[in-house]
Amino acid sequence: MNSTSRITAITSGKGGVGKTFVAANLAAALARQGRSVLVLDADLGLANLDVVLNLFPKITLHDVFTGKSSLNDAILPAPGGFSVLLAGSGMVEYSRMTPEVREQLQNVIDEVAPRFDHVLLDTGAGISDVVLYTVSLAGDVIVVATPEPTSMTDAYATIKVLATTQGRRAMQVLVNQVRRPGEGRTVKQQLQTVVDRYVNPGLDSAVRLELLGEVPADAAVRDAVIKRQLLLQSLPGTPAAVAIAAIAARLHE
Amino acid sequence: MNRSSSLSAARPATPNAGLDLESALQLLAQSGRGAPAGAPGSELWLQGLIDALVDLSSRDALTGLANRRAFELALAREIDRVARSGEPALLLALDIDHFKRVNDGHGHNAGDLVIKAVAGALLDCVRPMDLVARVGGEEFAIILPNCPSAFGETVAERVRRKVERLHVAAGPSQQIKVSVSIGGAFAPQWVRSTATLWIERADQQLYRAKALGRNLVQLEPCAVSLVSTEEKRLLFDTTGFQDFE
Numbered sequence: 001m002n003s004t005s006r007i008t009a010i011t012s013g014k015g016g017v018g019k020t021f022v023a024a025n026l027a028a029a030l031a032r033q034g035r036s037v038l039v040l041d042a043d044l045g046l047a048n049l050d051v052v053l054n055l056f057p058k059i060t061l062h063d064v065f066t067g068k069s070s071l072n073d074a075i076l077p078a079p080g081g082f083s084v085l086l087a088g089s090g091m092v093e094y095s096r097m098t099p100e101v102r103e104q105l106q107n108v109i110d111e112v113a114p115r116f117d118h119v120l121l122d123t124g125a126g127i128s129d130v131v132l133y134t135v136s137l138a139g140d141v142i143v144v145a146t147p148e149p150t151s152m153t154d155a156y157a158t159i160k161v162l163a164t165t166q167g168r169r170a171m172q173v174l175v176n177q178v179r180r181p182g183e184g185r186t187v188k189q190q191l192q193t194v195v196d197r198y199v200n201p202g203l204d205s206a207v208r209l210e211l212l213g214e215v216p217a218d219a220a221v222r223d224a225v226i227k228r229q230l231l232l233q234s235l236p237g238t239p240a241a242v243a244i245a246a247i248a249a250r251l252h253e
Numbered sequence: 254m255n256r257s258s259s260l261s262a263a264r265p266a267t268p269n270a271g272l273d274l275e276s277a278l279q280l281l282a283q284s285g286r287g288a289p290a291g292a293p294g295s296e297l298w299l300q301g302l303i304d305a306l307v308d309l310s311s312r313d314a315l316t317g318l319a320n321r322r323a324f325e326l327a328l329a330r331e332i333d334r335v336a337r338s339g340e341p342a343l344l345l346a347l348d349i350d351h352f353k354r355v356n357d358g359h360g361h362n363a364g365d366l367v368i369k370a371v372a373g374a375l376l377d378c379v380r381p382m383d384l385v386a387r388v389g390g391e392e393f394a395i396i397l398p399n400c401p402s403a404f405g406e407t408v409a410e411r412v413r414r415k416v417e418r419l420h421v422a423a424g425p426s427q428q429i430k431v432s433v434s435i436g437g438a439f440a441p442q443w444v445r446s447t448a449t450l451w452i453e454r455a456d457q458q459l460y461r462a463k464a465l466g467r468n469l470v471q472l473e474p475c476a477v478s479l480v481s482t483e484e485k486r487l488l489f490d491t492t493g494f495q496d497f498e
Contacts, residue, residue, distance in 0.1 A: 129474065152488055152489070156480060156484065193487060198483070198484050198487075
């Protein structure tokens with residue numbers, strides 16, 4: 001069943017657009033739909049998946065990287081019925097990609113990939129070399145954006161860099177915090193328009209963006225985040241939770 | 254040197270009544286600059302004297318490079334320029350590796366020779382528009398205006414290699430070899446930085462270069478402006494948003 005494991009990087013350019021929230025709840029939704037899922041907190045410099053999940057890990061990726069713990073011991077069960085590999089906050093020294101970090105991360109992913117249906121890589125914010133390298137390890141990319149101009153700009157910059165430096169031609173856009181139905185499609189179309197005009201002419205084949213889905217702005221999200229609960233668990237019937245469940249279903253279509 | 258002795262009527266070189274220029278002129282002579290041009294006491298002569306003093310107080314006595322004061326002034330000016338023009342500018346922070354060993358092993362004279370030689374090497378590697386400063390004992394800084402991010406590494410490496418190849422003659426049979434660690438950071442374009450922040454960022458990279466084994470260049474990964482104004486304009490083209498309203 002795990003022979004076709006899918007590695008998906010979740011990235012955003014701008015921070016604070018709900019990337020980690022999306023990763024955790026998407027994982028919970030996939031788990032609920034019967035998939036085995038691992039979320040790897042690849043925000044090595046400023047990890048916060050543990051905060052979102054209200055976990056206090058004793059063993060983190062750091063211990064795996066330094067050889068103190070085995071990878072198996074570092075894979076922890078998360079509240080939503082999926083597994084996590086947490087970076088912990090002591091990983092500031094990995095906020096830059098060195099050959100050592102590169103190799104360690106590659107090893108970890110090679111080892112976990114065959115054991116899960118889905119591996120989600122929650123990358124850090126920005127377009128640093130760590131983020132780019134993490135994304136390069138994934139087969140699929142989800143770019144999370146909100147309809148805010150700053151978020152759209154950073155999402156566009158991310159798409160542009162991934163297209164030009166990694167040869168990515170298909171990327172999925174998830175629009176978070178939309179204020180009215182259809183805004184996600186508009187955001188995705190705006191991004192596509194600019195890509196068509198400024199990125200695609202320089203490429204051998206065109207970059208196609210696909211709207212993975214939109215998640216409505218929902219007060220329940222804030223409540224869940226403050227209570228450090230998964231929205232999919234605590235309030236599965238709220239509009240945002242329903243939207244994420246639909247996106248999860250689309251992910252394993 | 255007190256006021257009464259230096260204002261003696263017997264000195265025609267200081268003809269301006271009430272002005273004590275004796276020590277200023279001595280200072281210039283000592284630094285090898287000579288007397289200002291023009292008739293002593295004339296406006297031209299006084300301006301020349303002031304210019305020479307300004308120059309003198311902007312330079313490091315040992316190396317003739319810009320001193321810390323001049324460096325800070327130039328840095329503030331560069332920050333202004335970058336904020337307005339959006340041109341990239343690079344700040345390099347350099348430190349001679351294990352300089353204490355030179356002083357301890359060869360004496361302070363040898364240390365001075367090394368500092369002078371390194372200063373000369375730095376000057377050789379940069380453009381006339383760049384400012385090379387000695388900002389501390391064995392610490393140097395270089396401001397490179399209008400330095401495209403793609404060239405930063407090249408320039409810094411050139412400096413590092415130039416110093417690495419130096420042989421400083423500290424005696425008849427004494428050749429001292431030194432190296433420098435270099436940290437660099439670009440000024441953020443279109444955003445006003447502060448001298449403190451910019452220096453801190455370059456220094457951080459210098460510490461990294463030291464920590465990674467010295468005789469190394471470490472540049473802060475520069476935040477390239479990936480999205481042009483034209484791209485932004487199209488991205489926020491409001492017509493697309495109206496479709497759904």
